[in-house]
Amino acid sequence: MNDVRAAKVTAYCIALGVVAAGLGAILGVRGSVPALAPLLALAFLHVFAENQITDLTADLGSSAGVMLCTAAMVVFRTDHSALGVFVVGIAGGLYLPHLLRWEWRKLLFNAAMFSIAAVASALVFWQIAGTGAASPGRLLLAALPTALVYSVVNVVMVSIVVMFATGQRLRDVISVGSREYLVYYPFALLGVFLGLLYIDYELALLPLFLVPIIVARQAFSSYLALKRSHEATVRILVGALEAKDPYTAGHAERVADYAHYIGLELGIPAGRLERLRLAALMHDVGKLVVPNHLLNKPGKLTAEEFDIVRKHEDVSVEILTRIDFLAPVAPSATSEAAHFSPVADDRGQPVEPHIVAVADAYDAMTSTRSYRRALSQDIAFAELRKNSGRQFHPRVVDALISALRRRGEVHGAGHELFVHHASAPTGRTGSAGLGDLLPESDGIGSESTVGS
Amino acid sequence: MKTWLRLTAVAVAGALASAVAEILDPGGPATALVLLAGAVALGELVVLRPPHRCAVPLAYAFMLVIVRAASPEETVLAIAVAELVVVPLRAGAWRERVRSSVEHFGAGMAALGVYRLAFGVDGLSPTPRMLTALALGGIAAIVVHELCAFSRSHRLPPIGGADLALVASGMLMAIGFRGIDARPSVGLWSVALFSIPLLAAWYSFERLAVISRTSEQTIEALSVVPEMAGLANRGHAARVADLSVRMGDRLGLRRRELDDLRAAALLHHLGHLCLDAEEVRDRPIEPSEVAEKGAEILRQTDLANAGDLLATEDFHLGGQILRVASAFDDLATAGIEPDAAVDALYSGPGFVYDPRVLEALDAAVSGRVAAPVGAPSV
Numbered sequence: 042m043n044d045v046r047a048a049k050v051t052a053y054c055i056a057l058g059v060v061a062a063g064l065g066a067i068l069g070v071r072g073s074v075p076a077l078a079p080l081l082a083l084a085f086l087h088v089f090a091e092n093q094i095t096d097l098t099a100d101l102g103s104s105a106g107v108m109l110c111t112a113a114m115v116v117f118r119t120d121h122s123a124l125g126v127f128v129v130g131i132a133g134g135l136y137l138p139h140l141l142r143w144e145w146r147k148l149l150f151n152a153a154m155f156s157i158a159a160v161a162s163a164l165v166f167w168q169i170a171g172t173g174a175a176s177p178g179r180l181l182l183a184a185l186p187t188a189l190v191y192s193v194v195n196v197v198m199v200s201i202v203v204m205f206a207t208g209q210r211l212r213d214v215i216s217v218g219s220r221e222y223l224v225y226y227p228f229a230l231l232g233v234f235l236g237l238l239y240i241d242y243e244l245a246l247l248p249l250f251l252v253p254i255i256v257a258r259q260a261f262s263s264y265l266a267l268k269r270s271h272e273a274t275v276r277i278l279v280g281a282l283e284a285k286d287p288y289t290a291g292h293a294e295r296v297a298d299y300a301h302y303i304g305l306e307l308g309i310p311a312g313r314l315e316r317l318r319l320a321a322l323m324h325d326v327g328k329l330v331v332p333n334h335l336l337n338k339p340g341k342l343t344a345e346e347f348d349i350v351r352k353h354e355d356v357s358v359e360i361l362t363r364i365d366f367l368a369p370v371a372p373s374a375t376s377e378a379a380h381f382s383p384v385a386d387d388r389g390q391p392v393e394p395h396i397v398a399v400a401d402a403y404d405a406m407t408s409t410r411s412y413r414r415a416l417s418q419d420i421a422f423a424e425l426r427k428n429s430g431r432q433f434h435p436r437v438v439d440a441l442i443s444a445l446r447r448r449g450e451v452h453g454a455g456h457e458l459f460v461h462h463a464s465a466p467t468g469r470t471g472s473a474g475l476g477d478l479l480p481e482s483d484g485i486g487s488e489s490t491v492g493s
Numbered sequence: 494m495k496t497w498l499r500l501t502a503v504a505v506a507g508a509l510a511s512a513v514a515e516i517l518d519p520g521g522p523a524t525a526l527v528l529l530a531g532a533v534a535l536g537e538l539v540v541l542r543p544p545h546r547c548a549v550p551l552a553y554a555f556m557l558v559i560v561r562a563a564s565p566e567e568t569v570l571a572i573a574v575a576e577l578v579v580v581p582l583r584a585g586a587w588r589e590r591v592r593s594s595v596e597h598f599g600a601g602m603a604a605l606g607v608y609r610l611a612f613g614v615d616g617l618s619p620t621p622r623m624l625t626a627l628a629l630g631g632i633a634a635i636v637v638h639e640l641c642a643f644s645r646s647h648r649l650p651p652i653g654g655a656d657l658a659l660v661a662s663g664m665l666m667a668i669g670f671r672g673i674d675a676r677p678s679v680g681l682w683s684v685a686l687f688s689i690p691l692l693a694a695w696y697s698f699e700r701l702a703v704i705s706r707t708s709e710q711t712i713e714a715l716s717v718v719p720e721m722a723g724l725a726n727r728g729h730a731a732r733v734a735d736l737s738v739r740m741g742d743r744l745g746l747r748r749r750e751l752d753d754l755r756a757a758a759l760l761h762h763l764g765h766l767c768l769d770a771e772e773v774r775d776r777p778i779e780p781s782e783v784a785e786k787g788a789e790i791l792r793q794t795d796l797a798n799a800g801d802l803l804a805t806e807d808f809h810l811g812g813q814i815l816r817v818a819s820a821f822d823d824l825a826t827a828g829i830e831p832d833a834a835v836d837a838l839y840s841g842p843g844f845v846y847d848p849r850v851l852e853a854l855d856a857a858v859s860g861r862v863a864a865p866v867g868a869p870s871v
Binding site: 231360367 | 543544620621624654655657658659661662664665668669672673679682683686687689690691693694697698700701703704705706707708710711712713714715717718721722760763766767786789790791793796
C-alpha cells in the first residue's frame, strides 16, 4: 500500500470515527438511558463473539455480531434506547489482537462500522416492529429488513476501505462477497429469539444459547485448520517435485492458479473449483517416477525413453484415483482425456481435464525450460487460439485469455519471476512441453502439439 | 444428493400427515405433535459426526420438545412412529437400521423417564426446575446412545461439544415451543430457528470429515509413488505404517504421536525419489540420505514432526519404531518367517535397536502384550 492510499484509509477511518462519535454524543444527550444489566451482558457477548473469529473467514465472520445487535434491538425496543444498541455495536470493534498490536485505525473503523450499522438497522427495526406490544411473528418479520440494512451498511463501509486500500473502483469491490451476507438473515432471526428469551428469563438461558453456536464455530474453524494442513500435505508433493527437478518449481502452483482462474471464469461452483485446484496442483505427481536425466534431457527422446516419460501419466491417474475427492477428475492427468475433439460428443464429460490441459500448456509455453526459453504471452495466446477447437477446448481457451486480460497479468518472456535455465536456447512455438522431445518418427511431435 | 431425496421424502410425508391431522381436528394439539414427530424423523437423517467421538443424530433435540410438550403416551407414540418411519430411509444393512431405530427409541424413552422424574421433584422454583429436568432428560438420552455405541466398539466415546450443543438446543427449542409458566412462547418457530446452529455444526463436521479423509488418502497415495517407481516393495509403506502404529500403541504413544508416526512411516521412502540422479549415479544410496531428503521435504510442511521422525538420532523412540518396523518388513518380504525375522533383529549388529522397541515388535507380530515405556525392561 503506497503512502497516498494509506493516507486515504487513515482519513476515512478518522471520518467514520468522528461520525460515530457524533452519533453517540447525540444519542447520549437526547436518547433514553438503557438498562445496565442487558447492556453489559450483550456488550460482553459481542466482544467475546468477535474475538472468537480468529480462524474464520468472512463467511461467518460477524454473524454472531448481527445476532447480538438484533437481540439488543429487541431488548431495548420498549424504552427505545438507541444508545444501548450503539454501545453493544461498539463492543464488536474491540478485537484483542488489534488492541495488543495497537492498530488504532482498524479498532476505530470496526467500532464505528458496527455501531453505525447497529443504530441504522435498529431504527428500521423499531419503525417496523413498533415500540408497543408486538407478537413474536411481527418481530421476526421485522428482523429480515433489519438484517438487510445492517449488511448494506456493512458492505458499503467495508467496500470503501477496500477501494482506498487497493486503488480499485468502488463498483468492482462492492459486488465482491455480497453473498456472504446471506448468513446474516438466519442469525438476525436467532437474535430476535435471544432478545425475547432475555426479556422473559434474563441471563438464565444465555449459556444454552451460546453452546451450540460455539460448537458450530469451532467445528468450522477446525475444518478450516485441517484444510490448511491438507494444503500443506499437497505441498509435500510440490516440494518433492521441486527437490527432484527445479524446473517444476512453481509449475504446479501456477497451473493450479490458472485452472482456478478458468474455473471462476466458467462459473464452476465452489466445491468443484476446490477439487479442480487440487487436481491441477497434483496433475504432474507421476513425474516423480521419471528419472531426472529424462525429464530435463536436452534434445529429442528415443522411443523407449518417450515410453518411460509417458508412463508418468498412468502414475498420476492412479494416484489421483486413490483420493476419493479427486477421483472424478483423475483423467485430468492424461493427455487423451484432455485432448479436445470437435467431433466427439463431450456433453456430460467433465470439463476439468480440458482446463488442466490449457493451464498446463499455457504455463509450459510461458516459462523457461532447460531446452527452450519462455515465449511471450502474445505468442502463447496465439498458439492456444490456433489450436482452439482442435487440441484445446475453445471455451476454456477463451476463459483463460479473458481472465488473464481482465486481471492484467502478463506471463512469459520478460515477465518470469524465476528463471532456472538462463542459458536455454530460444525455440519454436511447437517446442513447448514434450512437443520438441518426441521421437522424430512420431506424428504427435508436429508443430501443433503444445503442452506436456 | 441421495440424502436430500430422503430428507425431502420425510418432509413431504410429515407435511401431508400434519395436514391430515389439521383437517381431522382443526386447531387441535395433534398437528403440532405430528410435525414434531416429522422433525424427529428428519433429525434421524442428519447426524453430527464430530471427529474421534460418537456420532449423534439431531433427532434427540426434537425429542426433548415432545417430551416437554406432550403427554407420556403421546410422546411414546410420536417417537415410536418417527423411528419406524425412518427405518427404510437409513443407510446400511437392515439389521443395523432396525437396531439404530430401536436404540434411539430407547434413548428417547430414557429422556422421557428422567425428565418426568426430575420434574416431579418439589422445592425448586419453576424455571430452574424445568431447566434441570430438561437438561437431565437430554443427558439421559445421550448417555443411553453412547452406552449403546460403547457396547459395540468397546471404546468409550467421551461426551463432547456436539452432545452439549444438542442438549442445549433441545432445551431452548422446548422452552421456546411452550414457555415456562404463563410466559409467552413462539411455538414451532423455535424448533426451526434453533436448528440453525445445529445445522451449521452438522455442515462443518461433514466438511471436516471429507477433508480429513482426503488428507489421509493423499498421504497414502503419495506413499505408493516410490513403490511405483520400483524403489520399494509393493505395499511396503502401508505395512510399515500399520506395524509402526501397532508398536507405538503398545509403547504408549499418544494419538498425535501415532498420527505423526503413521505419516512418517507412509512417506519414509519419499526422499529416495528426489535424490538427484547425478549425485548418486555411481554409488549405492545410503538409507540416511533417503531419510534426510524425506525429512527436508516434510519439514517444509505441516508434517514437520513426521519429518523429524525420519531423521532422528538413534535413541528417539518414534524413529526407532519406524526403523525396526521397516527392517522387519524387508526381512518378512524376503521370505523370512516372522519369528526368525524378530530374532534376526535382536541379534543385529551393535546396539542399533532399542530392546523395548524390539519387544513391542515381538508383541505386535505375535499378538502378545509388551511392557509400556517407563517400565523396567528385562
